Amino acid sequence: MTLIKTKIGRRSFLKTSAAAGGGLMVSFSWLAACEPMGKEAALTMPKEWFDFNAFIKIGENGVVTIKCPNPEFGQGVKTSMPMIVAEDLDADWKQVIVEMAPFNTDLYTRQLSGGSQSIRQGWNTLRMAGATARHVLKQAAAELWQVSLEEITTDAGLIFHKSSEKSMGYGEVASMAAKLPPPDAVELKEPKDFKIVGTSRKNVEGLEIVTGKPLFGVDVKKEGMLIAMIVHPPAFGLKLKSFDDASVRSLPGIKNVFSFQTFNDDYQQNYFDTNTFPELVAIVGNSTWEVLNAKKALRVEWEQFDHRSFEMDAFGNKVTVDVPGGLESSLDHMARMKELNAKPGTVLRKDGNPEEAFKKAAKVIERTYSAPFLAHNTMEPMNFFAHVMSDKAEVAGPLQAPEFIEKTLSARLGMPLENIDIKMTRMGGGFGRRAYSHHLVEAAVISQKVGAPVKLMYTREDDMTFGIYRPTYMATYRAGLDENDKLMAFHVRAGGIPESPLGRSANRFPAGSVDHYLAEEWFIESNITIGAFRAPRSNFLAGAEQSFLDEVAEAAGKDPIEFRLQLLERAKNDPVGEENDYDAHRYAGVLELVREKSNWGQERPGVSRGVSAYFCHNSYAAHVLDMKMENGRPRVENVTCALDCGIVVNPDAAANMAEGAIVDGIGNAFFGEMTFRDGVPEKSNFDKYRMIRAHEAPRSIEVHFVKNEIDPTGLGEPPFPPIFGAVANALYKGTGKRHYNQPFLGEGITLG
Amino acid sequence: MAIFNLNVNAEPRQIDVDPNTPLLWVLRDHLDLPGTKYGCGIALCGSCTIHVNGVATRSCQLPVSAVGNNEVITIEGLSEQGDHPVQKAWLQHDVPQCGYCQAGQIMSAAALLKSSPNPSDEQIESAMSGNICRCGTYLRIKEAIKTAAKL
Ligand code: FES
Ligand code: FES
Numbered sequence: 001m002t003l004i005k006t007k008i009g010r011r012s013f014l015k016t017s018a019a020a021g022g023g024l025m026v027s028f029s030w031l032a033a034c035e036p037m038g039k040e041a042a043l044t045m046p047k048e049w050f051d052f053n054a055f056i057k058i059g060e061n062g063v064v065t066i067k068c069p070n071p072e073f074g075q076g077v078k079t080s081m082p083m084i085v086a087e088d089l090d091a092d093w094k095q096v097i098v099e100m101a102p103f104n105t106d107l108y109t110r111q112l113s114g115g116s117q118s119i120r121q122g123w124n125t126l127r128m129a130g131a132t133a134r135h136v137l138k139q140a141a142a143e144l145w146q147v148s149l150e151e152i153t154t155d156a157g158l159i160f161h162k163s164s165e166k167s168m169g170y171g172e173v174a175s176m177a178a179k180l181p182p183p184d185a186v187e188l189k190e191p192k193d194f195k196i197v198g199t200s201r202k203n204v205e206g207l208e209i210v211t212g213k214p215l216f217g218v219d220v221k222k223e224g225m226l227i228a229m230i231v232h233p234p235a236f237g238l239k240l241k242s243f244d245d246a247s248v249r250s251l252p253g254i255k256n257v258f259s260f261q262t263f264n265d266d267y268q269q270n271y272f273d274t275n276t277f278p279e280l281v282a283i284v285g286n287s288t289w290e291v292l293n294a295k296k297a298l299r300v301e302w303e304q305f306d307h308r309s310f311e312m313d314a315f316g317n318k319v320t321v322d323v324p325g326g327l328e329s330s331l332d333h334m335a336r337m338k339e340l341n342a343k344p345g346t347v348l349r350k351d352g353n354p355e356e357a358f359k360k361a362a363k364v365i366e367r368t369y370s371a372p373f374l375a376h377n378t379m380e381p382m383n384f385f386a387h388v389m390s391d392k393a394e395v396a397g398p399l400q401a402p403e404f405i406e407k408t409l410s411a412r413l414g415m416p417l418e419n420i421d422i423k424m425t426r427m428g429g430g431f432g433r434r435a436y437s438h439h440l441v442e443a444a445v446i447s448q449k450v451g452a453p454v455k456l457m458y459t460r461e462d463d464m465t466f467g468i469y470r471p472t473y474m475a476t477y478r479a480g481l482d483e484n485d486k487l488m489a490f491h492v493r494a495g496g497i498p499e500s501p502l503g504r505s506a507n508r509f510p511a512g513s514v515d516h517y518l519a520e521e522w523f524i525e526s527n528i529t530i531g532a533f534r535a536p537r538s539n540f541l542a543g544a545e546q547s548f549l550d551e552v553a554e555a556a557g558k559d560p561i562e563f564r565l566q567l568l569e570r571a572k573n574d575p576v577g578e579e580n581d582y583d584a585h586r587y588a589g590v591l592e593l594v595r596e597k598s599n600w601g602q603e604r605p606g607v608s609r610g611v612s613a614y615f616c617h618n619s620y621a622a623h624v625l626d627m628k629m630e631n632g633r634p635r636v637e638n639v640t641c642a643l644d645c646g647i648v649v650n651p652d653a654a655a656n657m658a659e660g661a662i663v664d665g666i667g668n669a670f671f672g673e674m675t676f677r678d679g680v681p682e683k684s685n686f687d688k689y690r691m692i693r694a695h696e697a698p699r700s701i702e703v704h705f706v707k708n709e710i711d712p713t714g715l716g717e718p719p720f721p722p723i724f725g726a727v728a729n730a731l732y733k734g735t736g737k738r739h740y741n742q743p744f745l746g747e748g749i750t751l752g
Numbered sequence: 753m754a755i756f757n758l759n760v761n762a763e764p765r766q767i768d769v770d771p772n773t774p775l776l777w778v779l780r781d782h783l784d785l786p787g788t789k790y791g792c793g794i795a796l797c798g799s800c801t802i803h804v805n806g807v808a809t810r811s812c813q814l815p816v817s818a819v820g821n822n823e824v825i826t827i828e829g830l831s832e833q834g835d836h837p838v839q840k841a842w843l844q845h846d847v848p849q850c851g852y853c854q855a856g857q858i859m860s861a862a863a864l865l866k867s868s869p870n871p872s873d874e875q876i877e878s879a880m881s882g883n884i885c886r887c888g889t890y891l892r893i894k895e896a897i898k899t900a901a902k903l
Contacts, residue, residue, distance in 0.1 A: 212787020
């Protein structure tokens with residue numbers, strides 16, 4: 001039995017009647033969780049709801065509402081987080097409806113989707129929410145039936161007293177149970193008793209998605225709402241000089257044209273306040289088309305800025321951020337990265353005596369890898385609804401982390417936090433981009449200025465050229481093999497613009513498996529802004545490192561999986577250093593699973609295979625990618641994927657995530673790239689920015705999970721980084737040529 | 753501005769807008785049909801796909817003045833209860849991740865099945881290659897189309 005103290009986050013378990021509050025701007029789901037084939041008749045709504053805690057209310061007819069604390073961007077939390085609550089509540093999933101929780105970190109603690117942490121960090125709280133409600137339901141039944149609590153059992157929304165053959169639904173005691181105080185400690189289920197967690201459940205908003213219901217930020221509409229767009233500098237390194245509002249003021253439907261600053265001058269930015277263009281021009285009008293036309297017609301002059309610096313509060317550390325002036329170009333970036341990468345960097349980790357070891361090595365292999373800036377390109381461009389009134393504000397839209405922006409917004413509007421209601425809509429993709437919510441602040445500032453509800457819409461071009469990109473990176477790897485072809489020394493030197501990919505990863509594999517190890521880094525300042533992008537930093541390192549290990553294994557004359565497993569064997573039994581940031585058993589586990597499931601070692605004519613594995617965001621992933629050459633071009637036949645993320649809450653949805661990460665990774669390996677010329681992003685829409693499409697996706701993907709009872713860890717990010725290495729390694733097998741610089745399209749190879 | 757009488761989801765609809773307004777924005781801003789999505793505005797992502805006389809059409813590049821009385825169907829009008837075979841198959845395969853591209857994917861798939869009731873993999877890939885899914889749900893889309901063909 002697992003007893004868990006309910007004290008942690010106890011505030012969440014105080015009774016919260018009418019916690020939802022606020023005007024309904026977006027329609028919430030009132031449909032039952034979808035079973036296939038549209039059998040999901042709407043459930044009969046109860047006459048009365050009884051609140052058990054911030055997560056759960058139960059109706060007198062047994063219908064259960066579970067609130068999902070974290071915003072949904074396609075990773076499935078709106079289904080999986082309520083599943084966890086329902087599990088320890090022992091609810092009947094068919095009777096559960098899911099609602100988006102209001103933003104209130106007093107009640108829900110962590111309401112942020114990012115870092116693949118929703119399930120990992122929500123796990124205990126969600127289970128506790130279910131278990132405490134179940135406990136008081138049992139207590140109420142025991143009182144009603146005058147039997148002891150120990151004799152009461154539950155199953156799928158029903159309460160039983162077996163010896164007297166009594167039973168009833170949760171709804172029948174809901175009113176009584178909801179009045180009982182929550183217990184000090186509750187019993188959680190054992191994983192072996194799970195009935196919902198670990199079984200595949202359909203997306204709770206599936207039916208609304210396929211019928212085109214207004215779920216997204218862009219769909220928010222309110223009486224009297226105006227449409228706003230922004231005009232931002234066309235190049236990094238430029239700022240607003242002047243604009244001619246007379247050129248568009250008289251155009252049809254245009255209400256207002258003005259410039260504004262996103263932050264007050266004296267405002268101290270936080271880490272997620274990344275603000276590429278602090279001053280913008282806003283155009284406000286009646287309809288999207290009218291505003292778009294005015295945006296095209298507006299005459300604006302820009303000028304270069306020299307340099308600016310500001311103080312930032314980076315999670316409690318005050319740091320000065322320097323933004324260099326100048327108009328940067330990708331060609332210069334490449335030259336400068338090569339220059340810095342040739343010099344010693346800042347040492348992050350050193351084991352043994354790497355330089356001596358390299359001198360003694362029988363073979364030394366050295367290779368350099370690079371990858372470009374990437375734009376997130378969420379299918380739903382940035383947008384936000386805002387209605388700022390004199391005494392309160394309502395904002396609604398797509399954002400991953402309201403807690404990162406609420407203070408910023410409050411400061412900018414000059415309005416106390418408690419008067420601001422932030423609603424989280426379903427997001428049309430996030431991938432890290434929506435952790436930076438400057439667009440929310442912009443919408444609110446515009447609404448405040450025009451005194452009306454406003455929906456701010458970015459065009460695709462705005463979205464793609466607004467910065468907050470994945471940085472560009474370069475890394476050189478060096479390996480020394482002894483006369484028995486055993487890895488004796490390993491060296492990585494990596495950096496990027498404007499950050500290094502290595503900082504938090506120097507203690508990852510193969511550190512710990514080799515006696516002489518050196519990791520060092522460098523970086524180059526830039527005025528091009530960057531942000532988290534699906535598995536930040538790992539999304540470059542994994543590809544480079546796993547391609548390199550393939551080449552080292554080949555030089556050592558070893559099978560690439562066997563080569564990695566031998567290194568992990570060392571890390572298991574006799575690790576070098578103490579700070580190793582991975583579990584060698586679990587790492588080896590995914591490699592062994594993928595070896596078995598892919599029938600590794602079985603050659604098939606015309607099929608070239610590449611393997612790759614990585615650990616990040618607390619989870620382990622390994623892929624075997626099968627490629628065929630068709631008409632001289634590679635086509636991915638199949639990807640076999642093995643994952644260890646502990647307990648898998650919703651297996652089919654988890655497989656969907658992994659499939660998506662694999663497709664996304666293959667696309668970015670071949671095509672993903674943002675380049676600059678004189679500060680101007682050279683791609684602003686999908687004509688130039690190539691995205692992977694249906695005919696370029698693998699023909700099949702098989703996802704396998706390591707079965708264990710370890711508390712769950714993240715899944716949105718971990719399968720993404722290693723796919724780059726699997727692509728490169730399979731390409732080598734198929735073409736005889738190693739590829740070092742992403743995107744591979746730029747090296748003259750494209751998908752069939 | 754000019755008055756247009758449209759036939760949208762089997763209903764007559766009248767609007768007074770600039771004749772150059774793309775049908776996408778007429779649907780979203782003026783007719784309260786936000787299921788059709790904006791993704792690129794240049795006919796390259798497929799998010800805005802609708803049917804005009806049963807043919808998959810990018811509404812972001814179709815000026816309202818060119819619509820006439822041709823029959824326009826949007827995701828909201830594809831079926832009464834969300835029970836079009838493509839929608840059912842989509843739920844069965846739990847296709848969507850973020851869901852933003854899916855209205856366009858479904859409209860492209862429904863038009864494909866109308867013209868080729870039993871499409872081959874190659875036909876599916878080519879008919880669907882104009883619809884970007886940033887979340888990478890292409891494999892499920894393909895499977896769901898095959899399932900829908902049997903429903
Ligand atoms: S919005 Fe029409 S194709 Fe992209
Ligand atoms: S499901 Fe997110 S873009 Fe397709």
